[in-house]
Amino acid sequence: MDLSMLWYLVPSVIMFAAGVYGFVTRKNMIALLISLELMLNSADLNFVVFNRFLFPGSMEGMVFTLFAIAIAAAETAIAIAIIVNIYRAVGNTDINSVKKMKY
Incomplete structure (x- = not known):
């Protein structure tokens, strides 16, 4: 493994x-959504790094990352809409309150 690749992979792991x-x-729920987005951005960073070091002339990793970012943005918009509706129904965004709605 190239030592300069570690400069990109270590922050991704963190x-x-x-x-x-x-x-x-x-x-x-908002904190869970932010944590999920952090994990997705880490995976996108890995796609770009491995594409850059394994196939320097191609752009497939960059294109795939752009699609992943677009899908994550749409997913976040939908998740925030769901969280807002839950907040209107329950009054807070605590996971335990949402579990009580089932019963």
Whole structure:
């Protein structure tokens, strides 16, 4: 592995680990959404880095990352709309309150 690749992969691993930690420990839906986006951005960074170092002349990793960012933006817009509707129905965005809505 090229040493200069580590300059990109180490922050990606740190971002992914922070996203997993936030997703596991938080109870607020907005915090969960932010943690999920952090993990997705880490994966996008990995796509770009591996494309750059394994296939320097091609752009497939960059194009795939742009599609992934566009899909993540649409997913975030839908998730925020769902969270706003839950907030209107329940009054907060706590995961435990949403679980009570099932019963």
